[in-house]
Amino acid sequence: MSADTPATGDAPAARTDGPAGAGAGAEPAAPVLPGTDAPIADGELVVLTDRKGRRYLVTLRSGDEWHSHGGLVAHDEIIGSPEGVSVHTSKGMEVTALRPTRDEFVLKMKRGAQVVYTKDQAMIVALGDVRPGCTVVEAGAGSGALTLALLAAVGESGQVVSFEHREDHARIARRNVTRFHGGEPTNWELVVDDVTAALSTRTAHRVVLDLLEPWDVVAATAEALPPGGIVVAYTPGVPQVMRFTDTLWADGRFTDVRTSETLVRPWDVDGLAVRPAHRMVAHTAFLTTARRVPRRADGGPARRRRKADTGGSVDWGATDDLRVAGS
Numbered sequence: 001m002s003a004d005t006p007a008t009g010d011a012p013a014a015r016t017d018g019p020a021g022a023g024a025g026a027e028p029a030a031p032v033l034p035g036t037d038a039p040i041a042d043g044e045l046v047v048l049t050d051r052k053g054r055r056y057l058v059t060l061r062s063g064d065e066w067h068s069h070g071g072l073v074a075h076d077e078i079i080g081s082p083e084g085v086s087v088h089t090s091k092g093m094e095v096t097a098l099r100p101t102r103d104e105f106v107l108k109m110k111r112g113a114q115v116v117y118t119k120d121q122a123m124i125v126a127l128g129d130v131r132p133g134c135t136v137v138e139a140g141a142g143s144g145a146l147t148l149a150l151l152a153a154v155g156e157s158g159q160v161v162s163f164e165h166r167e168d169h170a171r172i173a174r175r176n177v178t179r180f181h182g183g184e185p186t187n188w189e190l191v192v193d194d195v196t197a198a199l200s201t202r203t204a205h206r207v208v209l210d211l212l213e214p215w216d217v218v219a220a221t222a223e224a225l226p227p228g229g230i231v232v233a234y235t236p237g238v239p240q241v242m243r244f245t246d247t248l249w250a251d252g253r254f255t256d257v258r259t260s261e262t263l264v265r266p267w268d269v270d271g272l273a274v275r276p277a278h279r280m281v282a283h284t285a286f287l288t289t290a291r292r293v294p295r296r297a298d299g300g301p302a303r304r305r306r307k308a309d310t311g312g313s314v315d316w317g318a319t320d321d322l323r324v325a326g327s
């Protein structure tokens, strides 16, 4: 019996995805791309959506039941059906079963650290020019949400190496990535270690940083990236952007340092009532990108400044206070 709830959105406590926890003995099924003719199989992950739009992530096991406040559904009613099948609970509530998209999976999966959502994942892949065949090093892995997007972007010919220094977060990232892929991807390496020292021993086409103090990793990033390589940092705060940007320019091996923010505004479309949704996720973080260039004898590329700028530099010093030195 299972009882997924929208609050946790995850498999119930008594259920694990591995054979050890599978009451009916089914192995987790290899995921099938949403949108094929293949009927939904025993062991597959589906997202059940009720009429209010509430979603529940469920791993199907023959013989199991899904329980909610709106009644129960036998998993066997869904297994063998085409994707998109609608079934009724014992209390008459209709739910629709679809294979989850990555976005749906990330919204419902178990979390340790705060995740990078789809709007920023998409821009990290686009601005970082992460494409099939790329080797990407990311830090930290957190809950593995961004890892899933990077794995999709590099494809089977590419590789993702994820650093995570917290064992508990690494466990959650491994579980999420494995659950979504129906097994651990062979082109993914999860390194449970501090990235600061380890990064310089790696070579990557792209480095993606989602950690509190990315400036600590700038020198190691320059070691890991050959000229032309790209670093992308996801940082929630303005002081982080300033310090990361300053550190990139000061290193002398980066150019084209740019920062942007992505806002996505959903709209409600219902007959003649068409308007922006009352709620939107506004600020999440800034994305700062830079290109690696060879170190030059004159210290590196000059930072371009607007005429109106004071040209003041920030002494980051031993404290984290912003102290503007000179102009």
Ligand SMILES: C[S@@+](CC[C@H](N)C(=O)[O-])C[C@H]1O[C@@H](n2cnc3c(N)ncnc32)[C@H](O)[C@@H]1O
Residues within 6 Å of the ligand: 113, 114, 115, 116, 117, 139, 140, 141, 142, 143, 144, 145, 146, 147, 163, 164, 165, 166, 169, 193, 194, 195, 196, 210, 211, 212
């Ligand atoms: C905000 S989370 C990353 C979330 C992740 N991008 C996702 O989408 O699920 C930041 C993670 O970086 C890890 N971290 C911070 N500093 C690190 C370091 N120096 N080396 C490795 N991991 C680090 C933290 O433990 C945390 O799990």
